[in-house]
Amino acid sequence: MEAFFERSAGAGSWGYDSLKNFRRISPSVQHHLRLVYLTLCSALVASAAGVYLHILFNVGGIITMLGCFISIAILLNTSPSEKKKRLGCLMATAVLQGATIGPLFEFILEFDPRILVTGFVGTSLAFACFSGAAVVAKRREFLYLGGFLSAGISLLFWLRFASYIFGPSAGVFNFELYLGLLIFLGYIVFDTQEIIERAHRGDLDYVKHALTLFTDFVAVLVRILIIMTKNSGEKKREESKRKKRS
Template sequence: MLSRMCVARSAFNVGHTLKTPIPKNFVPKNYVIRNYAREPRSRVAAQQPTASLWARLMAPAGPNAFSLGKGALAGASAMSLAALCYYGSGVKPGVCTEAHLWPKYVKDRIKATYGYIAGSIALTAGSAYTVFRTPALLNLVARNGWMSIIVTLGLMIGSGMVVRGMDYTPGFGAKQLAWMVHTGIMGAVIAPMCFLGGAVLTRAAWYTAGVVGGLSTIAICAPSGEFLNMRAPLAMGLGAVFAASLASMFVPQTTALGAGLYSLSLYGGLIVFGGFLLYDTQAIVKRAELHPMYGLKPYDPINSAISVYLDIINIFMRIAIILSGGGGNKRK
């Protein structure tokens, strides 16, 4: 009411307005203009109810649903480049500067560990290709449903626990056989990714090699133990990524909540496993240095290799999904 009175102030004063009745057919021009500009806006706002939080979360995902994940990944990439330049410049003495002081058995341990890492990747690739070319096996691993998911998780986790729990003996023995079975199961699990096409998988392999090489270089150039304090934050991040992966199975990815969970699982997982690669690389060096040469149990390169191997597999899978357009990169 006060705003309407102020709008008509140029036509007559306040006292005249309150005492004199306004003719029915008299409407000032400026009153009509201001009322036309303001009144419909207030009425439309009043007619639209405020959407609940659940309705907003279940609303269709917008075009910028993956922007937060992409921004976090870009920030992590920038930090990695800065760390590579910082540690590579030699400001602090890194692991590589101490390598010439290692005794021969430490070098042999690190060499054996990375030999098992390379063998794990080769066995996984061969297993994935074999399963993809065998329709009966591919039908088993590509099935949907809770039973298939439970069996797959059980085989992966169970075979990994068996390998880690066995004692290592040099040469070819039971632990080496269990390691081959475990890598074969991992290859069978990721075999359906071959449907993405050879071009996408080849690019993903090259990108993974670049990421792994760059992060490994950072870990080697950094001081010994620089990233070994990251275990607790990385474990928390892994828990969040795992929870998001499970929750995204129940929420459609076309909704805002589902797209956010999927973005956390995809881009957040890529960042977390990149951090684990830094940690596990320096952990390999630390174990090779500290494990006694004549201890009760020999140094176990297989257990040290499995951690880095799983980091590489997770990084490769996420890069392949992003390149295929599953991370909001579909070209229009």
């Protein structure tokens, strides 16, 4: 997502050996990636705490969303040398983001808790696969996706704008939902390769890079949960109709 604001000759030999092949990535960049993913995992734990806080105290809403944006702004405008402050801002962002999406989690817990587990596992596997593909691919191989993804984000914006003017539509909502999922899956690949490229050029700001991937992960998770809940609800309605007919 950061890029919105500011197969290859050797790709045919996929397998275990290709997954171990990090020769194109220097040791310093490998160390940087470890820090990024470790920080990302910490942010996801903090976000889960934010969801739990909403379930306990019903704090999620407009205020937490605005607080999340403020925390991001503070993080991006803080010097990279102030690591503790920036990490604190990242964790605050994660907690506030978790509280903001807390109502969705609360609804799913009441509707079918199994969706949360399945959705999180599915998102984690998708993230690992797409991000791993970007790591083992040739450098800059997927950076061309940036233009397409930015265009997709613009399309989503105009679709949402049109729905406000002409009223909501189920067809437009479904199209926006699935298109958004595809776009943010693409951003996982794009952002991972951009992080690697920036690290090769000396940008080792792992906090900001973890924020970028955290944003992608949450965007994918929310859409997967909505899709699963929607499909589960439709199945239950069809089953209830069949029971009434019988």
